[in-house]
């Protein structure tokens with residue numbers, strides 16, 4: 636369970652009504668029961684339900700169970716796609732270990748606003764489900780030109796380009812990485828040329844088929860994780 640309280644031995648955590656309801660009425664936990672909690676910064680801890688009320692619950696934190704993850708240094712920049720699909724993209728990126736999500740608005744991006752609170756709720760849910768101890772960050776959407784201008788060129792940019800690029804599995808290298816995928820309508824040829832000419836940027840192919848934007852993002856992250864990330 637994700638909690639906002641910084642975790643340490645003996646800490647008391649007052650859950651909000653939604654969390655108390657979930658643990659008490661859905662999971663049917665009661666006083667004395669134990670569960671795993673994380674705060675996104677200090678690893679995973681064992682906690683015990685100290686008080687359980689109708690709309691409130693207090694946990695008492697006992698001991699650490701897992702250290703804070705060393706999330707692979709992979710960021711994913713993506714042109715937001717339609718609502719249900721972008722939620723899916725964010726959830727899968729968290730499960731696969733992405734550390735930071737950067738929405739990028741391109742000429743053909745249909746959806747240029749994102750409800751970041753909804754995205755952050757998906758990030759928390761996905762982290763709880765897959766057992767991460769860190770929450771992926773998500774930035775405000777920026778336009779492509781601003782994204783290219785402000786990016787740190789010490790971080791290799793892998794441009795997922797369906798018109799051709801190097802073979803992903805042999806191109807992805809360990810180290811700070813940033814994957815960029817386009818919107819439903821793809822990048823314009825001018826955008827693609829600008830991205831390809833940016834410093835420390837490699838165009839990578841994800842095979843001969845045209846993948847949906849969210850599929851491409853997921854495939855690129857998985858390929859990078861397998862080649863350069865933390866998959867044992």
Ligand code: SAM
Nearest residue numbers: 795796797816817821840841842845846848851
């Ligand atoms: N230009 C595509 C078309 O002709 O239908 C539309 C773009 S595709 C739906 C969305 C994005 O996924 C692309 O901009 C690219 O970033 C990525 N993508 C899709 N297939 C890919 C592939 N085979 N290799 C690399 N990237 C791909």
